[in-house]
Amino acid sequence: MSFPIHRSRRLRRHPGIRRLVAETRLHPADLIQPLFVCPGTKVQHDIAAMPSVAQMSVDLLVEEAKRLGDLGISAVLLFGTPQKKDDTGSEAWSDSGAVQHALRALKKECPSLYLITDVCLCAYTNCGHCGLPSDHGTVLNDTSIELLGQIAASHAKHGADMVAPSDMMDGRVAAIRRALDNAKFQYTPIMSYAAKYASAFYGPFREAQDSTPQFGDRKTYQMDPANRREAVREVLQDIDEGADMVMVKPAMPYLDVLSDIRAAVDVPVAAYQVSGEYAMIKAAAQNGWLDERAAAFESLLSIKRAGADNIITYFAKDIAAQL
Numbered sequence: 001m002s003f004p005i006h007r008s009r010r011l012r013r014h015p016g017i018r019r020l021v022a023e024t025r026l027h028p029a030d031l032i033q034p035l036f037v038c039p040g041t042k043v044q045h046d047i048a049a050m051p052s053v054a055q056m057s058v059d060l061l062v063e064e065a066k067r068l069g070d071l072g073i074s075a076v077l078l079f080g081t082p083q084k085k086d087d088t089g090s091e092a093w094s095d096s097g098a099v100q101h102a103l104r105a106l107k108k109e110c111p112s113l114y115l116i117t118d119v120c121l122c123a124y125t126n127c128g129h130c131g132l133p134s135d136h137g138t139v140l141n142d143t144s145i146e147l148l149g150q151i152a153a154s155h156a157k158h159g160a161d162m163v164a165p166s167d168m169m170d171g172r173v174a175a176i177r178r179a180l181d182n183a184k185f186q187y188t189p190i191m192s193y194a195a196k197y198a199s200a201f202y203g204p205f206r207e208a209q210d211s212t213p214q215f216g217d218r219k220t221y222q223m224d225p226a227n228r229r230e231a232v233r234e235v236l237q238d239i240d241e242g243a244d245m246v247m248v249k250p251a252m253p254y255l256d257v258l259s260d261i262r263a264a265v266d267v268p269v270a271a272y273q274v275s276g277e278y279a280m281i282k283a284a285a286q287n288g289w290l291d292e293r294a295a296a297f298e299s300l301l302s303i304k305r306a307g308a309d310n311i312i313t314y315f316a317k318d319i320a321a322q323l
C-alpha cells in the first residue's frame with residue numbers, strides 16, 4: 001500500500017463518492033422511539049434531565065405516535081407508570097393499566113406502528129426493584145419471573161406486538177415464553193434486555209419512571225460493567241430460553257460488547273442508547289459545546305457500525321426527521 005499510488009483521500013473528495021462508499025447507513029426504520037405513558041388525560045410531565053422527552057397520557061401519546069409513524073419510524077417501546085404503586089406491582093398486569101390502555105388506543109389509531117412493551121416491575125412496586133423483595137432485603141428471582149410472565153401476557157392481550165423484559169432475573173425469558181404460549185400468544189416475539197449493565201447512565205430515566213430502588217441497588221441482577229465475556233453468555237442463555245431478539249444496554253459505553261454479540265449470534269441485535277447518553281449530548285449542546293445534530297447522528301452511526309441492527313434512542317424522532 002505505497003504512497004503515492006494509493007491515496008485514501010481520492011474517495012473522500014466529494015459528498016457523492018463519500019455516500020457511495022459509506023459502509024454504514026442510518027435509516028428511520030432502524031430507530032425505535034421510547035415512549036412514557038401515564039394515567040389521566042391531557043397530562044404531559046416534561047422530564048427535566050431529558051429535554052424534549054415527556055410522560056404523556058394516552059390521548060397525547062396517540063398524537064405523538066402518529067407523528068412518529070409519519071416520519072418513517074416503525075416501532076415504539078412503551079413504558080408505563082401506575083396510578084398507584086403496591087407491594088406486588090399489580091397495576092403492571094391490570095386491564096385498566098396505562099400501558100394496556102395505550103396499547104388499545106395505539107392499535108386502533110396507529111395500526112401500522114409496531115408496538116413493543118417494556119416488561120418489568122420496578123415502576124409498579126413500592127420497593128422500586130425489578131423483582132419482588134424478600135424479607136431479607138434481597139430480590140426474589142423465581143417468584144418474580146412468574147409475575148413478569150403475567151405482565152407480558154397482559155400486554156399481548158391488549159395489543160403488544162412484541163414484549164421486552166428488562167428485569168435481568170434469571171430464567172425470565174423462558175417464563176415469559178411459557179406464559180405467552182399458555183395464553184395463545186405463541187407468535188408474540190420476545191426481545192430480551194440480555195446484556196443489561198448496572199450503569200450510572202440510567203440516572204435521568206429514573207425520573208421518567210419514578211423507579212429508584214428503595215433499598216440497595218441493582219447490582220445483584222444487572223451486569224457488572226467490568227464484564228465482557230459474560231455478556232455473550234447472558235445472550236446465549238436468553239436465546240436458548242426463547243428470545244427472538246437480544247439487546248445491549250447502554251449502547252455507547254458498551255460498543256465492544258455489542259460487537260462481540262453481533263459476531264456470536266445470528267438473531268437480530270438491538271442496542272439501547274440510554275437516558276444518560278442522551279442527556280450528555282443534550283446538555284453539551286445546550287451549553288454550545290457540541291453540535292447536537294452531528295453528535296447525535298455520529299453516536300447512532302457508531303452504535304450501528306458496532307453491530308446493532310436497530311437502536312432504541314430518544315433521538316429517534318429528531319434524527320428520523322433529518323434522514
Ligand SMILES: [Zn+2]
Nearest residue numbers: 120121122130
Ligand atoms: Zn426494572
